[in-house]
Every structure is written in C-alpha cells, then in structure tokens.
Amino acid sequence: MQKFANPARFLKLAETLLPPIWGVTILAFAAGLYMSLVTAPPDYQQGETVRIMFVHVPAAWMALMVYTSMAAASIMAAIFRHPLADMAAKAAAPIGAMFCLLALITGSLWGKPMWGAWWVWDARLTSVFVLLLLYLGYMAVWQAIEDPHRAALIARIVAIAGFINVPIVKFSVDWWNSLHQGASVFRMGGPTIDARMLWPLLIMALAYTLLFVGLLLVAMRSEIAQRKLRQLRLAGIEGR
Amino acid sequence: MKLIWALIRRDLTLATRQGGGAGTAIGFFVTVIVLLPLGLGPDQALLQRIAPGALWIALLLSVLLSAERIFQADYEDGSLDAMALGVVPLELVVLAKAMAHWLTTSLPLAVVAPLFGFLINLDPQDILPLWLAMMLGSIFLSLLAALGAAITVALRRGGLLVSLLILPFYVPCLIFGVAASRASELVQPSLLILTALVLASFVLVPVAAAAALRAYLK
Amino acid sequence: MLASAGRGEGIALPHASRWVKRGPMVQLHADSLACQRGGRTVFTDVNFTLSSGQLLELRGPNGAGKSSLLRLIAGLGEAISGQITLAGGNGDLSIGQQAHYAAHQEAIKAPLTVAENLKFWGDFLGGGDMAAALAAFDLGALADYPAALLSAGQKRRLSLARLALVPRLLWLLDEPTVGLDANSLDRLTRLLRGHLSGGGLAVVATHAPLDLTADATLVLGTAR
Amino acid sequence: MDWNAAHIDFVIAAYAVSFAGLAFLMVFILLRDRKLKRQIATLDRERDRRDG
Numbered sequence: 001m002q003k004f005a006n007p008a009r010f011l012k013l014a015e016t017l018l019p020p021i022w023g024v025t026i027l028a029f030a031a032g033l034y035m036s037l038v039t040a041p042p043d044y045q046q047g048e049t050v051r052i053m054f055v056h057v058p059a060a061w062m063a064l065m066v067y068t069s070m071a072a073a074s075i076m077a078a079i080f081r082h083p084l085a086d087m088a089a090k091a092a093a094p095i096g097a098m099f100c101l102l103a104l105i106t107g108s109l110w111g112k113p114m115w116g117a118w119w120v121w122d123a124r125l126t127s128v129f130v131l132l133l134l135y136l137g138y139m140a141v142w143q144a145i146e147d148p149h150r151a152a153l154i155a156r157i158v159a160i161a162g163f164i165n166v167p168i169v170k171f172s173v174d175w176w177n178s179l180h181q182g183a184s185v186f187r188m189g190g191p192t193i194d195a196r197m198l199w200p201l202l203i204m205a206l207a208y209t210l211l212f213v214g215l216l217l218v219a220m221r222s223e224i225a226q227r228k229l230r231q232l233r234l235a236g237i238e239g240r
Numbered sequence: 241m242k243l244i245w246a247l248i249r250r251d252l253t254l255a256t257r258q259g260g261g262a263g264t265a266i267g268f269f270v271t272v273i274v275l276l277p278l279g280l281g282p283d284q285a286l287l288q289r290i291a292p293g294a295l296w297i298a299l300l301l302s303v304l305l306s307a308e309r310i311f312q313a314d315y316e317d318g319s320l321d322a323m324a325l326g327v328v329p330l331e332l333v334v335l336a337k338a339m340a341h342w343l344t345t346s347l348p349l350a351v352v353a354p355l356f357g358f359l360i361n362l363d364p365q366d367i368l369p370l371w372l373a374m375m376l377g378s379i380f381l382s383l384l385a386a387l388g389a390a391i392t393v394a395l396r397r398g399g400l401l402v403s404l405l406i407l408p409f410y411v412p413c414l415i416f417g418v419a420a421s422r423a424s425e426l427v428q429p430s431l432l433i434l435t436a437l438v439l440a441s442f443v444l445v446p447v448a449a450a451a452a453l454r455a456y457l458k
Numbered sequence: 459m460l461a462s463a464g465r466g467e468g469i470a471l472p473h474a475s476r477w478v479k480r481g482p483m484v485q486l487h488a489d490s491l492a493c494q495r496g497g498r499t500v501f502t503d504v505n506f507t508l509s510s511g512q513l514l515e516l517r518g519p520n521g522a523g524k525s526s527l528l529r530l531i532a533g534l535g536e537a538i539s540g541q542i543t544l545a546g547g548n549g550d551l552s553i554g555q556q557a558h559y560a561a562h563q564e565a566i567k568a569p570l571t572v573a574e575n576l577k578f579w580g581d582f583l584g585g586g587d588m589a590a591a592l593a594a595f596d597l598g599a600l601a602d603y604p605a606a607l608l609s610a611g612q613k614r615r616l617s618l619a620r621l622a623l624v625p626r627l628l629w630l631l632d633e634p635t636v637g638l639d640a641n642s643l644d645r646l647t648r649l650l651r652g653h654l655s656g657g658g659l660a661v662v663a664t665h666a667p668l669d670l671t672a673d674a675t676l677v678l679g680t681a682r
Numbered sequence: 683m684d685w686n687a688a689h690i691d692f693v694i695a696a697y698a699v700s701f702a703g704l705a706f707l708m709v710f711i712l713l714r715d716r717k718l719k720r721q722i723a724t725l726d727r728e729r730d731r732r733d734g
Contacts, residue, residue, distance in 0.1 A: 113689035153455035172412035246581030257569035318563025
C-alpha cells in the first residue's frame, strides 16, 4: 500500500536547509579554487597539469558516491515503501551523471599532456565510463515508463542491479588492464600526497558534495511538484 | 521440477514450430563476422589477432538482438498473468524462460560460432578453448538477456533500452570470455571466474527479473 | 496491504487435489478496498464477503474497475488501501494460487494444438485432468488442431477449459460469456453450478446475465 | 601558479569545462524548479476559480 508520505515536512526541511547550503558551497568553492590554483605546489614531474586532479578526482568520487546513494535509496524504498526515497534516487541521477561526465572529460584532458592520447584505456577511466552507461540506463527507465509507481519499481531494480555490477566491472577492467598494459602510470600524485595537495583536494570534494546536496533538494522539490502537477491535471480531466 | 520442465518443453516446441529463433540469430552473427574483414581489411595477421574477441562480440550482440522476445509474447497473450498464479514461484519461471532462450538461441550460436572462425582466420588451436568459454558464457548472456527482457516487457520500443541496460553487464563476461578463449591450457583463472559469473547470475538474475515482472503485473 | 501478496512462498509444491477443501467454511473477505490505475482512482471503499458455494456478480459500465477488482483479488494488482483475505483456504498459498483468473486475454499459444495448450497448463499448474477439460467445452474434436485455426468462440472455450483442467477454490471470471454460443454458454453455466455446489467460490464480471442467481451483486463505477 | 608553464591550456580547459558543466546543471535544475512552481500556481488558481 503506497500511502503518499506528506511532502510538506520535506519541503519545509528543504526550505530551511537550502540557503545555508548554498552559502557554504560558495565558500567551499572559493577556498578550494584558491588553494588548488594558487597555494598548491606544481608536481615535480607533471608540473602544473597536476592541478587538473583537483577537479577530476572529486568528480570521480562524486560519480561513485551518488550512484551508491541512489542504490541505497532504492533499497530503502523497496524495504520501507517510502516514495520520497524513489524520488531522491530519480532526482540524484542527472546530477551523478554530470559528475561522471566531468570526471571523464577532465580525465582525458589530464591524459592528453601525460600520455599524448585523449583517451587511454586506463582501468579507472574505463570503469567510470561504464558507470556513465549505468546512469544513462537508469534515467532512460524513468523516461520510458509513464506510470510513476511502476517506473519507480523498475528503476529500483535497475539501480540495485547496476550497483552490484560496478565492483564486478571494476575488478574485470583492472584484471583486463593488467593483462594488456603494465599497471597504469597514472599514479595520483605519488605515494604520499603532500599536505598542500591534500587540503585543496578535500575542500573541493566538500564543495562538490555540498553542491550535490543542494541540487538534490531542489531537484526533489521539482519531482514532488511534477507529481502534484500530474495529479492536478488528472483531477482536472476527471471533473469534465 | 516437472512443472519447470513443462515450461521449457513448451518453449522449445514453440521455437521449433515458429522457427526464426536460432536462425535469425545465427544469420545476424554471420553477417557481423563477414563485415569485419570488409571493414578492417583482409590482413590475415590482424584478423587472427582479433578473431576470439570479434567472435565473442558478435555472439554477445546476437543474443542481445533476441533478448526482447523472451517475455514479450507471454506478456501480451496473458500467459504471464496465468503463470504468476501458478504454484511455481515467478523466479523459477524466469529461470525456465532464460534456459529456454539459451537452448533455442544462445547455445546454437555458441556451438556454431567457432566454426565461422575460419572466416576471420581464427587460429585452429584456439577453437577448443573458445568453444568451452562460449558454452559457459552464453548461459550468462541468456540470463542477462532475460533480465533486460523482464525490465522492458511492456514497453513499446523496449529493444533500444534493453541494449543500454544490459551491455554494462556484458562487459565482465566479454573480458573473461575472450581471455579464456586465448587460453594456452583449457582450464585456467579466467574460465573459473567466468563460471563464477554464470553461477552468480543464476541466483541474482531470477530474483531481479521476477521483481521486474511483478512490477508490470501489478 | 493485500492480506497475502501474490508471491508463492511455498517451497514444497502442493499437488492439485489439496486445494479444494470440502466442508469447513471458506470465506473471501474484502474491506474498504481502493484501487488506482496510472494515477487515476478506479474505485474506492469496496466491501464484500463471499462464502463457500456463493457467486458474486460484478456489474458496472466499462472502465468501472471490474477487471481491476478481479486482478486485485488474484494478487495481480496492488490496492492503495483496504485488504483482501481468504479464510479457510490453503494457508501457505496466496489467494491467486488458489484461484483461476479467466481474463480477456486467453493465454493460448497459436502454434500449439488445443491438446498441447491444455497439456502445458495441466503440467504447469501441477497435474491436470485432460479428459475433463476437453469434455467440459466439447473440445475433443478440436484436440489436434493448432490453436491458430480456432475461431474466437473456440479460443474462448479453450481458455475456459482451464477451469475444468485443474480444480481451484476460487474462480475469477472476466466477462466469460463474450463470444460463446448458446451451447457453450449452457456448458459454462453447468460447470459454474457444479463448482459452486462443490463448495467453490466465484466472482464473475459480466454484462450478459447468467441464468444463475447471484448470491451477491456489486455495482462498480456509480460512485462518481 | 605559473601561468605560462607547459600544457597550461589543459589545466584551464579542465577547470573551465568543470565549472561550465556544474553551472549548466545548476541552471537546468533551478529553471525547471521555477517552471514547475509557476505551472502549479496557475493550475491552483484555475481550480480555485472553477470551484470557488
């Protein structure tokens, strides 16, 4: 039985949380940008190009973290039958997909100066590519099915199945990579990251996370509005 | 398990009566293989190097092509509703349908595939490992095809969505399948991992596919 | 939440004969059922109680939710509120697994012959009585013809033959009389009367009145 | 940061693409939110007028 959880509580919560979130996000981005472009030292090997790491790594982390939270929300929705969880997963998907895309683009922008090729079949980049396909598949499911309740049931399965697939793909691509090339030279800033490198990375990651949370709340608000719109239209038709 | 066997037997007779199943899949497979030298050029050394991979990719695409039809007919003519009311849990119905699809489409393909290896200069001593790996891998391909079919059973243009949804799951199978096909000796790590994949999908896919079918039956 | 969701949990696959219980009072009870299809409310606050040997007739215009209610009872739907319970049936089976649901779609495979279609359903539902099924709707002569050649009426008779193939406690019939000629209509009525007198239950959605007196009638789609 | 080091254009490109992507995402989501809010407002007004 799918009693529609009253969204009022969530909307009020979003209303109160959003302004502070935007504030801290802007601060985090400002600090993160300053640190990664100014205070962080150039790498002894790569020189300035190492700075791409500060936008590439957080994006890759977020791509994985958002998909994980989508799978968690889907499991929650399956167990507790809470429609807001489905909406959270649906709202998070485009944001996660964008992070994934940015991780791939910045990854290839980093690869070009390092290895001279726009795309290198490095194990991590390949896994992130497959992750992007999972995102697109998930979003396509919501597009393809009209009835929201049925779409939610199917999307849950796709999210959870996809989530099980991520480590398997990562394992198989790592294995495949070691088969064809030596371990990729793409070491993330040497064995121990210099503290002046680590801080910008963490601040940027924090900024990305806050941006995700803010956008998620707004996107969920839109999902609730869309569902309400659908019901208003249906109610309108039934009247005539 | 007599009840499950009834379903598989029915699907087998349906496939033989209607034909089409294995025939079109093999036709598509051979077409893909013939396109390769036309596209990449007749250089024998190149073709030999890519032969196992090319055969696997053609197999994978052919199975994917026929994935959409696994539940379509049963959903449209009401058989799925009636089966959901049977005493057999839906998970076993999915397993039976996947096995029927394997027997009618994927297995014939896996048997025939290495024989068409000569078109792209497949190294003869690779034939046996390729055969073994494909026999095993084709089970995984069929099971995942059944999952894709269950997820898109009621959608009109489900075919495209099946490919987008299922190909990421085919990546591990392709990697370990091709590795096992280039084997020096028959049984080695990649084949064992491929077996593990098949066994895991035996359990996970029916659960997911049954849940998807239930969503459409609701 | 539906009293027993349409999932067969039973590990041991019970044989057909244990399903139809003679004697103890079996009761199908629904209270304040409400159903939604694609966001549109189909019906709300449906209540009824049906005991052994009783026939419930569903009336109402097309799209009033007769089919939705039948699917709900069979466990092929999800009510947004209310409950359906079957007291006295086989505990470890869902309502759907103790029911026959004869829908508009006939679940018939064209390439298979009439006998093969029935044989499959007999085997799949755990042992079926082919002779009774063929005799019930006089399909003996058509047994070896592929279903593709059957007329609509003959297909309807083949679909309804499943009722006689495997004995089940609860019959959910969705406009069974569509396409039946007088002779088959009479056979259906006799079959239904036999089922009811044997302690079975039946919920029938129909426009053409069966010459069987319904114990209860539920009219849907008027509370607009 | 040394602005004329080797491959500096890649670094700038990476940052530019990242922020363009994030900005596009933000604009897309915020615009959609406002559009939906407006649509609901008009429908609510319409319904109140019809029922009122």
